[in-house]
Amino acid sequence: MKKYDIIIIGGGVIGCMTARALSRFDLKVLLIERESDIGMGASSANSAIIHAGHDPMPGSLKAEMNRLANPMWDQVSADLGIPFKRSGAYIVAIGEDEFGCLAALKERAEKNGVLTEIFNADEMLKREPLVNPATSGALFTPTAGMVDPFAACVASIENAIQNGVEVLTDTAFTGFIMEGKKIIGIHTSQGDFACRWVVNAAGTYSDEVMHAAETRQDFKITPRRGEYYLLDKAEIEINNILFPVPSKVSKGILVLGSTHGNVLVGPNSQTTDYKENKAVTPEGLAEIWQGAQKLVPSITPRSVIAVFAGLRATGNAECQTPGVNYHNDFVIERAGEVDGLINLAGIESPGLTAAPAIAQRVTELLKEGGEKLTEKPGWNPIRPARPRFNHLTREEQAALVAQDPRYGRIVCRCEMITEGEIVAEIHAPLPARTYDAIKRRTWLGTGRCLGSFDMPRVVDILAHELNLPVTAIRKKGAGSEFLLRQTKEVEA
């Protein structure tokens, strides 16, 4: 049985950033992910906001992790080449009643140590002219920002791999190997592995991992689905994050720009018992459209490119701060009942924001658990971003093409993605081996034609680079092959 010091279950942003934090130390670390790629859960289907921290209940772990993590993003994004823009965010009041709510929101934000400013309607309209002219003003949080959440996963796991972490995709955790009350390994769909510690970063399944270790039997994740529209960047440009005044249960339906230039609209909030329920529904889409039009009345259905949904891993953990009555807090703990388990559970929003601070907290929990963490001498925190052809100047593009002519062949015309970029992703430290893996890394196939132009070419490039028949090339995991058989084979 292969032996590790630490095994991380789950390759979302929490698992990937934790892997990177641990790669700093002299430890043998394995991350397992049951999907065919990392970042296929909530970490790539969210609003992509680095929250200022105005929203979490003061005193909760969510508030603390948000406060600690928000300032880390400048360094993390610079080290790892993650697209990140500290744009600030606006909570936009429509009508006089809503303007009255901004003072209470400002007070909560200040309790969380978050800088805020209240703007009048004129200032709000000057900053974002597409906002509903009926706005009465806004609460501005300048420290909020937008990030590419999938890039955050891929960049941190690549940096971890460069620093010695091993990753197995298509590998599902199925149970613990125990010696009394001590974890000594895990069973997976790819065999057994020995380890001294397990970090449970399994997102919506983190409760099931806990229960497999017979800990926290009363902890339950009840996923909350959030649906979105993605709008065409050629049709509408918004470079801000616009929140409505929130309701009691949610931050509300947002309209926001993204690091890719597209506008996102959503999410709503629907509780579901099924942990794979990422369906979008006509009712849900109608709800988010209505919410979005309240903030930006000029959005039109013709600008819609795609719809998708993500699942929030909403847990039922009590906030641990005495006197704070709050029931959906993060769980970040060394498990009480067994040795060798760290639970990172109930990590719903602001989990993306909080990820670097949660990863840091894992190292502290390990130290508290008696682990001697010795820094590796050659640890390198830098993972340079690979070239993005359409972000380069003409001169830089020409130099790149001269170096490698594959950067001169455009494969995705909407997003201007080249063969060189696709090949680079296929041979990256965590190889992109499916169409969707390349799409998430390059943003190819996300324009008006939704990949109908690039798909056959990408299948061909994947087959060539991976030395596989085209019939083996998949959209995502097993069973999603594009082609069943060759149509022009010469019969023997």
Ligand SMILES: Cc1cc2nc3c(=O)[nH]c(=O)nc-3n(C[C@H](O)[C@H](O)[C@H](O)COP(=O)(O)OP(=O)(O)OC[C@H]3O[C@@H](n4cnc5c(N)ncnc54)[C@H](O)[C@@H]3O)c2cc1C
């Ligand atoms: C609609 C929505 C909007 C959001 N907006 C924001 C936002 O704007 N800002 C913000 O800060 N946060 C936001 N969040 C929250 C944020 O996306 C999550 O907190 C974060 O992505 C959680 O990361 P994770 O790694 O814990 O979970 P995931 O990304 O879900 O990763 C868990 C991984 O574990 C894997 N896994 C599960 N079971 C097993 C198993 N048995 N074996 C192996 N692997 C397993 C899964 O396949 C998955 O890849 C939002 C979330 C949603 C759903």
